[in-house]
Amino acid sequence: MLRYIVGRLLAAVPIFALVGIFIFSLVHLMPGDPAVLLAGDNANPKQVEKIRERLHLDQPVIVQFGIWAGNALQLDLGDSVYSNQPVTKLIAQRIEPTMMLAVVTLVITVLIAVPLGVIAAWRANGLADRLIMAFAVLGFSLPVFVIGYLLVYVFAVRLKWFPVQGYKPLEDGVLATLHSLTLPSVALALVFAALIARVTRASMLEALNENYTRTARAKGLGTFRILVVHALKSAGVPVITVIGIGFATLVGGVVVTESVFNIPGIGRLTVDAITRRDYPVVQGVILFFSALLILINLLVDLSYALFDPRVKG
Amino acid sequence: MSSKPYLSLDKISKTYALGREKFGGPERFLQAVDQISLDVPRGETLGLVGESGCGKSSLARLIMQLERPSSGAIAFDGVDPAGLNATELKAARQRFQMIFQDPYASLNPRMRARAIIAEALVNFRKGNAEEINRRVEELAIQVGLSSFHLDRFPHELSGGQCQRIGIARAIALSPDLIVADEPVSALDVSIQAQILNLIVRLQEEMGLTLVFISHDLSVVSHVADRVAVMYLGRIVELGKTADLFGRPAHPYTRTLLTAVPRPMPSSRGKRSRISGELPSPLNPPSGCHFRTRCSFADARCAAEVPVLRVIGGAQQAACHHAEDIQATLNQDEIETDNA
Amino acid sequence: MTAVSPHIDTGQNVLTVSNLSLEFSNSAGVVRALDDVSFAVRKGEILSLVGESGCGKSVTAMSIMGLLPRHGARIVSGSVRLGEQELLGASERTMRRVRGDRIGMIFQDPMTSLNPVHTIGMQIAEVVRQHRGLSGAAARARALEMLELVRIPDARNRLGAYPHELSGGMRQRVMIAMALACDPELLIADEPTTALDVTVQAQVLDLIADLRQNLGMSVIFITHDLGVVSSTADRMMVMYAGRIVEEAPVEKLFARPSHGYTAGLLQSLPGTQTRHRDVLAEIPGSVPRLDKVVEGCAYAPRCSFATGACLDPLPPPRRIEPEHSARCIHSETVFETIRNTDIVRAWA
Amino acid sequence: AETLRLRMNGDINTLDPIATTNFTIRNAAYLMYDTLFSMDANYEVQPQMAEGYTLSDDGLTYTITLRDGLKFHDGTPVTAADAVASLERWGKADGLGKTLFAKMASIAAPDDKTIVLKMNEPWGQVIPAIGKISSNIPVIMPAGMAANDPTDPVVTPIGSGPYKLVPEEWVPGSIAVFEKFEDYKPRSEPASMAAGGKVAHFDRVELVYIPDTATAVDALIAGEIDWIEEVPSDMIAFFDGVDSAKPIAARQSGNSMQLVVNHLNPPFDNPKIRKALQWSVEQTPFLQAAYGNATERYLECAAVFFCDTPYASDAGTEAVLTRDLDKAKALLEEGGYDGTPVLLMHVTDIPAHDAYYSVLKPMLEEAGFVVEEQITDWATVATRRASKEPVADGGWNLFFTGWGFVDQSNPMTNVYVAGACGDGWFGWACSEELQELRKKFADEMDPDVKKQLAEQMQVLTHDLVSYVPLGQSFPSQGIAANLEGFIESPVPFFWNVRRTQ
Amino acid sequence: MTASCVAVLLFFVLVAIFAPLIAGDPIALNPAERLTSSSESAIWGRDHLGRDVFARAVYGTRTSMLVGFSVAGLTTLFGVAIGIYAGMSRIGGAVIMRLNDAMMAIPAILLAIALASLMNAGVVTVIIAITLPEIPRMVRLVRSVVLGVREQPYVAAATSIGTSGLAMVWRHILPNTLGPVLVQATYACASAIIASAVLSFLGVGTSPEVPSWGGMMADARSYFRIHPELMAYPGALLSMLVLVVNILGDRLSDALDPRKTRRGSL
Ligand SMILES: Nc1ncnc2c1ncn2[C@@H]1O[C@H](COP(=O)(O)OP(=O)(O)OP(=O)(O)O)[C@@H](O)[C@H]1O
């Protein structure tokens, strides 16, 4: 198992290297002086000069990349041109809200989507199925910020159950955090759940159409046992896969949700950095999210073994 | 063998790399075809039998140049297609054709029957559109289809009709050799005879050389002049149909003959019991692959790979004990009415 | 050959199916998958159901098990009684108690009929836990016992194995172990050996025959292979297009085929009555689709004996001799034509 | 602990009020920095960190003494040397500061308590200058910090004001946190505008950046924040029937909106084209776009020194208040406009700015300008406007900004009438004549002459088109109902504010 | 259901094509009448700059459809071309898939935002920014389908009758790959429409005066409380269009699913 993990991590290295090259070239392939570009629109010549030195722009591009990558490996991603703070510090400051948001969303999603998907598959083509799938398609069809504003209006402004905006850090207590994350998570989860519910339904249907389900019925097992022990466990792999893939979508959702709900997470940092053309931060954030996605995919792969003995490492 | 062989296989092998089962585990290889040598004279029907996974289809694909052998050589009329360039190989393909096991899956679901049959003719520019169309209609009649069948998609046709289209496609270029890979195993019993009759008739009409693959011994014994028995990638016995079914020399051939239930009163309750599990082709037993299920096996069988050798007349077997076995053969045990 | 195996109790019917008719309907229309199917399974016998793909064999089995799809299937008429209990229209709860307990079932494809994500030990044990309420340990013990019964080598260690770690033949034997774990009165085997190699098939057939003998259960054995039937079954029924067209003890049926379809089948088998490379007797045409309800004989369009009368509404089964009946108005002609073929002579 | 949560119009990316005139930074700076002098409610300058000052009889030497017990947030005492260094840094950045230092002979700290400032000639604006209330405010910082180049923002700011920054909790783009500075000694006088005792009633002040104004207003109503710098007029209705918070319109916090023109970059380096710009725009659509029909909240006004003030005038305002496309086109023609694109840095995080850019773009295009628009935020513009580079190298052409009543009404602090060229405020309008006038104005004592001079300045300014005024408005702040003690002021101050029990 | 979806889609297409005939000027400002509700001159009222909401919504249909269809089209074009190549060529395929993995490791929306902000605002920018991250997904899908199709017996059959190269791709591989690709394309279309709205919302979309539903909603968010209709109109239209495209995608995938045409297993 350990060897498998190490192996997968090693396999991620070239991917990560390519991502690095891509991010590097994002700035360096743009027309114009990379130092000016990196320094941002609002830099003074002194800052530009500092960056020029730091990046060794007088050297060949390969050397520059080497230096940049070397620094990045040492977690030195440069300083924000907007706030002059180290990029790693800016990211570190904001990991907690984003991670909490993602985790809570994931939990809510799974709690909503998997049972719905199972019910829909069980009652395939019945009324429940149609309603659930209507919800799923609808969830797909609404931009997350619209859902967000609606939720805020109803549950925060009108009913005053949840805060309008903001994030309470964990040090204020887990409950406070969860309270502050309820609306954003639900807004995100509605979109995400739509996806998961669909896939759960589809793979449940597939599992229910498998011969082994017929066997399970022929054995006289109860509906619940057939659905959960037999079908759902077999359907687990595609569902987990989609949760993994969906995480990428989730990241996109996080960016928007954090803006709507004013959560000081990495998503907000990203949007701000991009509108401010704060390239060191943009690079850092993309690198961070890419690493995260690679990690998530690794976790997803590892979790296959939980569901399918055929992939046991 | 009387005439010069049309198809000749010289120690061909095919090994598939299966990758690693787990990370860091050993790379796994599967020897699907193991050093097979075989000559098929022009006009002969060679039957190829063996259990699932023994390498019959792999051998067929090798003959058809759909895959390259890992080692060994194939010759058609003395020419090895491996030495041909792409254009020459394409031209050579006209001479050997294949009928596929699954009649439905071997037809492109998005093409009409007419286009499927015509494709070969189009590829080799056998005339203009009108001529090709006329030829397709002829072929359809030859395989017993009406022209309205030609305008249907595969899923609108029955299995037997699909197989007829597959046959028409195979004979469209008037090949010298046809490899029929289990052409009736996917068909209903009542259709089987139609297709078998069709293949035999076409072979005779066109003077084809035929390699007929099947796991059904009665089908093979019906059509084949000679039969080769395969077990885990190797030919274990080869001989004239009557000889092989009448005096099987390899214990596996004997097992096969008794294992197949036949609708004859004699087969009721009289099967000899077969022991042992079918070994995994990934990890076959050393020496003779069959020794784990063989009552004659001894230490030599584990140590030494038996080679295919002549054991009398045209019959060849790959068994250290072939003569003893043939001698102890109790005629009562085996059906003889198929000879 | 004795007419009746010693382990059959002719007096007692385990299962009685009478006048079962069943339709499937979907957007394309209505399919009459079973039409007036009646038969009985006696205690201890192996009853074989033969017929081509799509003739309704599996549907018959599924109707007995109450496993027809929820939507689309409609039982038009008939009854299925297990002992004294009516199964058609029984509640899902009742059926759940029957399945796996009083009727065991095994399927054609052992590769996919076992759940790949659970150990075989668990899959066998869960049957006895469901029906016998055994504890985990006791259920495992029973699972081990069953694995030994079906001759799985090294059974104790195989309990924790996953299906993909077993060969096809072993998987089919696991399926049998599972079906028999609660000592059912009836085992339904739906083409249990079709997907297996001939040598493995032989082992499984032997196993089923032995178990029947030792456990005294009844078996419905579904297949399309006449060779398998003749070597395994006591009695056989031939189905064509949703109807049972001929029914008799095996040797009687082979010795005196009395339906055009049976005769056609026997004649077209290669290597039975013909010489090498002779032209085989063909059954012309192809297997009918069932979307039109035919009043007369469904086989008539392909039958060389057919006359205009064959299109008239089908008469009830004709008794050919005791225990042997056929739904063919030309049964005499059929038999006369075929009586000299090798296969019939061999059985006569 | 009691926390005060404030939502400014922009984000805090630096806490160096010398490096930027950005009002958000100015407002935050008042929390953590203190000044030597400051302006009271009567617009009179009072000592703040200073105990007081004496002016020599020749009117040239100012001797300023510091109060006792002043301390920086790092615990070190505030010395006269710190003050001198701070003033010098300010003098390099601020417009008025530059004037002051130009007239100054020397500034020195003979001891820890005393600052001696010698002028070349007597000048009545010395104390008003170092007591100026708005950007750049001459805050006092440690000498070490003040050594930083004024264009290079200090990264770890240290002040001596009533609240101190908590650097660990500062998340740029999200929040800046301040704590009560226990060692701060407020003056004993009651608070009066920027002067008097600055008493901190909260343990903690958080400047929360909520980019979306609607969200911010909702958050205020929900009690998640306590104060919003500006409630757009459209959202006043949010407060209907709400008793947790209220909007407060203050005439004193009145603003005027301006379109600032960069005189260094083409096409506006050409006076004709600047004039064309002036003829291309008019005020009404802008005001309507921002305030709709809430006419009580705005005023069309082209007076450089604000309407309703002593120096208000309508001299030379015709071209400003009317739109004449023919004249504009003719001027473009005359000026030889070659289609050089005009860069609009469209700010989206301040609703009024957002609306203004949307109005401006078609106006310019109709007149024949080529416009290139770039979507961005205020913080970016606030920094970029400092660049004198060509547009392609990070420079700019136009931006909107607002100035408050205090700065604008005074010819000495109104940045647009300086004509100070490269030393002036952004835009760098250049006019010797204006510089002269301002000098005269500073030295003049007669109110009537002063008024005349102011009027001349206005005419010249509009002629120069150092900016285009877009009218005056009276925005509302949003305030939690349980807060009291707000100081009437054009700059929001948060000492003295407390929560009612 | 399918028919009504097609009808709705057609309706949108017509609205997009004939926008100038249906509605007035979507850009003209009228600050004096800002935030007024329905009137004769503007039946859906006016937005915060006094622009005609109806006209903007109608023209927004153009933007959204243009973005949706262009993204779907470009994604399909490039995805299929690259994917088939990757599926047919061993070494080229391996290289492409590595690159693909790297592209997919970057969250699509981030890539889109970054690209959109690097280039000049405009519909073309938005289309490129959404298409680029979408292509790797399509490539991956196409390749996996091609790998499956390549193993089909009918491909072996075609090889054995001398079909090769482009003829093989054109006759056998492509037609049998297109099913899942079309389904994916509809989803790409739907998600592109949403993504463009999100980009507008984040301020990196089309330039503000170009009417787009996303931009309208982004503008409307400040007035959501007092003028919910400003968000409701474009929101409803957007949802309806995306819904219809999604449903059609589902239908398509059902229709193309061979299992649906085969009988159930019971
Ligand atoms: N492309 C391939 N890659 C890896 N293994 C393969 C491949 N093709 C065939 N094999 C393996 O090679 C062995 C021989 O396969 P082949 O298809 O030739 O058997 P067969 O005799 O035709 O069996 P069947 O009767 O089931 O058709 C099998 O174990 C099979 O799993």
Ligand SMILES: Nc1ncnc2c1ncn2[C@@H]1O[C@H](COP(=O)(O)OP(=O)(O)OP(=O)(O)O)[C@@H](O)[C@H]1O
């Ligand atoms: N779920 C279903 N919906 C519609 N028709 C069905 C369904 N299941 C079976 N049928 C139809 O019922 C008929 C009988 O099917 P059945 O599965 O019993 O055939 P079979 O004899 O078992 O064939 P095979 O040998 O292929 O297993 C077929 O024509 C089939 O098309």
Ligand SMILES: [Mg+2]
């Ligand atoms: Mg094969």
Ligand SMILES: [Mg+2]
């Ligand atoms: Mg069946």
